[in-house]
Amino acid sequence: MPSASTARQWAAGRLRAAAGGPSALMARQLMAGRRTTAWVLLLVVVVASVLPALVALASGALVSAAQHGDASGAALVAAAVLGGTFFALQLSDLLVQTVGEVTGRRLGHQLAQELITSVTRPDSIAPLEDSEVRAQLALAQGIADDEVAIREAVVSFANLVVLRLQAVLSGCVLLAFNAWLALFLLASYVVFARMMLAEYRDNQLGVYDDASRLRRANYLRDLALTGRAAKDIRVFGLAAWVEEKFSAYWSSGVARQRTSWTVRLGGAAAVVVAAHTALLVLTARAAAEGRLSMGQLATYATAVTGLAAITTFSMDVVYLRQGAASVPAFRWISERLGPVRDTGARTLPAPARFRAIRFEDVGFRYPGSEHWVLRHVELELRAGSSLALVGLNGAGKTTLVKLLCGFHRPTEGRITVDGVDLAHLDRHAWQRSFAAVFQNFNRYPVGFGDNVEFGVPDRPRDQDAFASALRAAGAGEILERLPQGEATVLSRQYPGGTDLSGGQWQRVAVARAVYAVIRGARILVLDEPTSALDARAEAEFYDRMVEQIGQQTMLLISHRFSTVRRADRIVVLDGGTVAENGTHQELLDAGRLYARMFTLQAERFRVQ
Numbered sequence: 001m002p003s004a005s006t007a008r009q010w011a012a013g014r015l016r017a018a019a020g021g022p023s024a025l026m027a028r029q030l031m032a033g034r035r036t037t038a039w040v041l042l043l044v045v046v047v048a049s050v051l052p053a054l055v056a057l058a059s060g061a062l063v064s065a066a067q068h069g070d071a072s073g074a075a076l077v078a079a080a081v082l083g084g085t086f087f088a089l090q091l092s093d094l095l096v097q098t099v100g101e102v103t104g105r106r107l108g109h110q111l112a113q114e115l116i117t118s119v120t121r122p123d124s125i126a127p128l129e130d131s132e133v134r135a136q137l138a139l140a141q142g143i144a145d146d147e148v149a150i151r152e153a154v155v156s157f158a159n160l161v162v163l164r165l166q167a168v169l170s171g172c173v174l175l176a177f178n179a180w181l182a183l184f185l186l187a188s189y190v191v192f193a194r195m196m197l198a199e200y201r202d203n204q205l206g207v208y209d210d211a212s213r214l215r216r217a218n219y220l221r222d223l224a225l226t227g228r229a230a231k232d233i234r235v236f237g238l239a240a241w242v243e244e245k246f247s248a249y250w251s252s253g254v255a256r257q258r259t260s261w262t263v264r265l266g267g268a269a270a271v272v273v274a275a276h277t278a279l280l281v282l283t284a285r286a287a288a289e290g291r292l293s294m295g296q297l298a299t300y301a302t303a304v305t306g307l308a309a310i311t312t313f314s315m316d317v318v319y320l321r322q323g324a325a326s327v328p329a330f331r332w333i334s335e336r337l338g339p340v341r342d343t344g345a346r347t348l349p350a351p352a353r354f355r356a357i358r359f360e361d362v363g364f365r366y367p368g369s370e371h372w373v374l375r376h377v378e379l380e381l382r383a384g385s386s387l388a389l390v391g392l393n394g395a396g397k398t399t400l401v402k403l404l405c406g407f408h409r410p411t412e413g414r415i416t417v418d419g420v421d422l423a424h425l426d427r428h429a430w431q432r433s434f435a436a437v438f439q440n441f442n443r444y445p446v447g448f449g450d451n452v453e454f455g456v457p458d459r460p461r462d463q464d465a466f467a468s469a470l471r472a473a474g475a476g477e478i479l480e481r482l483p484q485g486e487a488t489v490l491s492r493q494y495p496g497g498t499d500l501s502g503g504q505w506q507r508v509a510v511a512r513a514v515y516a517v518i519r520g521a522r523i524l525v526l527d528e529p530t531s532a533l534d535a536r537a538e539a540e541f542y543d544r545m546v547e548q549i550g551q552q553t554m555l556l557i558s559h560r561f562s563t564v565r566r567a568d569r570i571v572v573l574d575g576g577t578v579a580e581n582g583t584h585q586e587l588l589d590a591g592r593l594y595a596r597m598f599t600l601q602a603e604r605f606r607v608q
Contacts, residue, residue: 022324026157029327030107037103044099045158048092049165051085052309053173056302058082064295096158104154111150111330115140118337123427125407127337130367136336139329153323156316163309170306177283177292177300185275189307217249279304350429353522354417357381357404362413364399373399374576377413383522386554388567390594395573397557398439401525404555406430435516436525439557441509445491448482451508455516465518472544473511478504506530514545517552527557542566561598570594 030038058081065075119128119137127133167189174182223229224242233239283300286292292300362377374396381387381404389397402408403415406427415422422430435455444451452469453461470476482488482498489497490508500508510529517524530541542563558564565584572580572587572594580587580594587594 022321025324041099041103045161048096048162051089052166052306053169054085056299059302060295060299063298100155100158104151108150118334122337136329136332140326140333150323152319156319159316166309167307170303173303188275220246348425350425358416360414362410364411376577379571383553384551386567388556388564388570391573396576433522435513435521437509437513437529439527447487449486452511452515455512456519469511469515472514473507475507475511524554561601
């Protein structure tokens, strides 16, 4: 599958394909977004662009009035216009920056919102496990990236447009003196500016354009500064390694910077200087011979200096290109993961109740892989019963849960709910039937109460259900110790916040799932929910769970056989297929894989 570097080459190709490159792409995106703010930005850019040419004209008018001894009307008007224009010119940078910031922030928020919607709304997570999608998503995240956000790109776009228009309008003033020479000078400036741009861009992009290298450098930086690896760095002596790798990744970009000026650039500069000199000499001679007034001389001389704006370069060039590069990736993600067009296929509502879910000869391979994670799986989960999945690591247990939840569709076979193919049901509604504690559950840096209520985020809290969930998960004691009660933010990154141990976080995650079950979720999925608890705490946990949720449909994954033995039925997965299926006692009596694994663990923990 395409790599991240391939994706970046694709985005760069899309930029080159766009007429005018990053500037044209950004202009189209601005007009496709919030048009009101885009038009306000355009107005500010035009006004700021006109000011240098207006200064040239007002300067000439003032000099002309002074030359003719006119100390009244014309001189006062010229002086007022020149003073006001000069003052406005000083403020124009701030105004362009401010309006560009506002416009860019709003556009960035809009695009980020659309990106989040595109990623979170699809009922399947399969695209997110596709390497090409992940590479494009890494590029699209530049829309809201703190380092080169779309906001920076919009401000840079406005700054560069102002500079270019200032130079063009100054050149237009010179047309009145000598059209051919003015056009030649403007053209030479444009050629020189493009050469400078190429040199500057290549120089700076040696540092900023390798996304893969930058991500590695930033990862190592965050590893050291956020404290995530503080213990490992000290215990394993990784400080020198982190410093060395960070320096290597960052310095490899700096080393690519080029500092030499090419002969072509020097030749172009010589042409600009010659054209510049010729124009100034001709205007001075024309003034000396009386063919130009002193006011006209002042106007043209000032306009000549305005042409230099086109050769002004800064990090705006890099910010524009980097920010614009995220837009094609954003569009690609929106088209790939956006709303699915109606194909005319009938979607049935998910049942409010069900009798049985069956896996019928189910096989599954992840996108782009030839390896079968599951093959010929046959099993049944009956409503109100508990089913435990056991097996060695990599046997396919978690993948089976993903299929059950509708996160993926089977590659072969089907999953039915009371005889109806799951593929024909409303998968969003079906997924809301589940309450789950996944093996890699999320730790939300919000209040304790919010962490639990995320189980049912769209309804007001039920205090009795909330209290029952805490009791079932054994999380009540955690709440009692929090300094600000359930309002305590579970992250030390925020003032007054605190963090929890691994076992405490597990209890909070379980409380969230149980709260969802009590409020109406029909299937409880527990994937290694007690891996961070000791044996006694685990036994107490399951006793409380049974007491609180009763005969709830449950799917349990655990490596602890003292836990799974409580399930109504146990399925042993081996090599991606169902190797055994029965009760705890039936599987022990069979004397096969389950019995061997149980015996080994029982001897270790002295479980009878």
